[in-house]
Every structure is written in structure tokens, then in C-alpha cells.
Amino acid sequence: MKKYRTAFLLFLVFETLAVVLWQLKDSLFLLFNFSYIGVCLGLGSALTTARKRFARLFVQLTVGSYILVFLGLICHENMQIEGFWFYLFSGVVGAGTLHYAIAKIFGPLFFGRGWCGYACWTAMILDLLPYKLPQGPRKRIGYIRYIVFALSLILVVVLFLMGEATPSVMFRLFIFGNIVYYVVGIALAIAFHDNRAFCKYICPITIFLKPMSYYSLLRIRYDKDKCIRCGKCLEVCPMDVEVTNDSRNRQNATECILCHNCTRVCPAKALK
Numbered sequence: 001m002k003k004y005r006t007a008f009l010l011f012l013v014f015e016t017l018a019v020v021l022w023q024l025k026d027s028l029f030l031l032f033n034f035s036y037i038g039v040c041l042g043l044g045s046a047l048t049t050a051r052k053r054f055a056r057l058f059v060q061l062t063v064g065s066y067i068l069v070f071l072g073l074i075c076h077e078n079m080q081i082e083g084f085w086f087y088l089f090s091g092v093v094g095a096g097t098l099h100y101a102i103a104k105i106f107g108p109l110f111f112g113r114g115w116c117g118y119a120c121w122t123a124m125i126l127d128l129l130p131y132k133l134p135q136g137p138r139k140r141i142g143y144i145r146y147i148v149f150a151l152s153l154i155l156v157v158v159l160f161l162m163g164e165a166t167p168s169v170m171f172r173l174f175i176f177g178n179i180v181y182y183v184v185g186i187a188l189a190i191a192f193h194d195n196r197a198f199c200k201y202i203c204p205i206t207i208f209l210k211p212m213s214y215y216s217l218l219r220i221r222y223d224k225d226k227c228i229r230c231g232k233c234l235e236v237c238p239m240d241v242e243v244t245n246d247s248r249n250r251q252n253a254t255e256c257i258l259c260h261n262c263t264r265v266c267p268a269k270a271l272k
């Protein structure tokens with residue numbers, strides 16, 4: 001049972017959050033919301049520990065589609081970055097700000113880019129495409145993410161200045177933004193033969209995720225003494241992480257999505 005400690009801890013963290021927010025905000029919805037996410041993450045982590053190949057897909061589908069369909073399409077919450085700006089500028093602790101604070105700003109100090117690997121509803125679809133391993137070297141177009149980040153901020157500021165920053169406008173923006181993300185994400189995956197091209201070059205959220213996940217508590221550790229230098233781990237990494245280097249400064253260190261492809265193929269158990 002000891003090996004399932006992380007799964008239980010993950011569940012416990014979210015359950016505690018659920019109870020605290022329920023009491024603070026007097027909201028049964030927050031109790032349900034974070035309990036549901038905690039159960040899915042805990043189960044997913046337990047399945048990963050049990051080396052079930054479908055573990056990550058299970059979490060992606062249960063959490064990713066819950067956020068997209070239930071919170072986004074049914075509850076009309078804008079869960080994209082524009083929704084975060086909207087709630088932030090409105091001074092409201094709403095779905096967007098809570099979601100960003102937990103999954104994308106402070107949470108990555110503990111679980112790094114776990115969001116990208118397990119809960120992002122854009123990556124959930126992109127990961128189903130056939131280009132699971134990147135072909136060829138990285139393109140030098142990572143600057144696009146800064147442009148997208150700035151544009152999203154400017155767009156919401158302009159909406160506020162025009163007096164058009166309303167929940168219904170934000171909901172329409174959510175629908176439009178998701179269509180654009182899926183179209184661009186799929187087109188890039190096909191063009192670069194890389195399912196995760198969108199995450200590497202376009203996604204504005206990485207502006208928050210990258211610096212925070214640098215300090216992540218949870219990370220893939222490499223044991224140089226056990227390694228037989230077969231290179232298998234490097235071949236299966238979808239994010240081009242230099243995992244055969246234990247330093248936090250390893251190449252693309254802040255892009256690891258904790259998919260555990262590398263730990264699964266390592267014949268020497270040098271990664272964990």
C-alpha cells in the first residue's frame with residue numbers, strides 16, 4: 001500500500017481544499033468540484049503507480065472534459081486565460097481565478113506541468129493525434145506564446161474599457177477561443193508531426209507554468225549510477241526533455257508533463 005501514498009496524498013490535498021473552500025465561500029459546488037477533481041487525480045495517480053497504460057488518458061478525459069463541458073459549456077464559465085483576466089480585473093474570486101491559482105500558478109510549485117499532462121482539455125484532444133513523438137528539432141518560434149499572452153490581456157482590457165466585459169461576452173469568447181485553439185493545435189501537430197507543438201510554441205499559459213514548474217517538488221529524478229546509457233528515455237519523451245541530467249537546468253526542464261513515458265521504458269530503473 002505504501003506505493004500508493006502519492007495517490008492518497010493528492011486526493012487528500014484536493015479534498016482538504018474542497019472542504020476549506022466550501023466553508024469559506026459557503027458553496028456546496030466548490031465542495032463537489034474539488035472533491036471530484038481530487039478523486040479523478042488520486043485514481044489516476046494510483047493507476048499510474050500500478051503501471052496501467054491508460055492511467056493518464058483516464059485523468060485527461062475525466063478532468064479535461066469535466067472542465068470543458070461542465071464548467072465551460074454548461075455552467076458558462078470562461079476557463080481560458082481571458083476568463084482569468086476577467087475575474088482578476090473584476091476583483092472576484094471566481095472559477096477562472098481559482099482554477100489558475102491552483103492549476104497554473106501556485107500548484108506547479110508542487111506538481112510542475114502536471115496540468116498539461118493530465119487535465120488540459122486542449123492537450124486531451126491533441127494527444128489523440130498520431131504524432132506522439134516529435135520528429136525533428138525544435139522550431140525557433142516559442143516567442144509566439146508571448147504574443148498570444150499579450151493579446152489575450154489586451155483583449156480583456158479593451159472589453160473592460162468598452163464596457164463589454166460581461167459574463168455572456170466572456171462565454172462567447174470561451175467558445176471562440178477553444179475552437180481557435182483546437183484548429184491551430186491540430187494544424188500545427190500535422191504540420192510539425194508533433195502532437196504537442198501547440199504546447200511548445202503557442203500556449204500562453206506556459207508563461208505562468210514554466211517559471212513555477214522550475215521549482216516543482218514533483219519531478220523526474222535521474223540516477224546516473226544506475227543508467228546504462230541506452231537512450232530509450234530520450235526517444236520516448238514528447239517534450240524533448242534532457243531527462244538524463246538530474247539538474248533543474250536540464251534542457252526543456254520546465255516542459256516535463258510528468259507523462260512517465262521515460263520511467264516506463266527505462267530498463268535500469270534509473271528514472272523515478
Ligand code: SF4
Pocket residue numbers: 220236237238239240241243255256257258259260261262263
Ligand atoms: S517522457 Fe519523462 S521527461 Fe519526458 S515529459 Fe514525460 S515524464 Fe517528462
Ligand code: SF4
Pocket residue numbers: 226227228229230231232233234244265266267268269270271
Ligand atoms: S532509459 Fe534509463 S538506462 Fe536508458 S539512458 Fe534513460 S535513464 Fe539511462
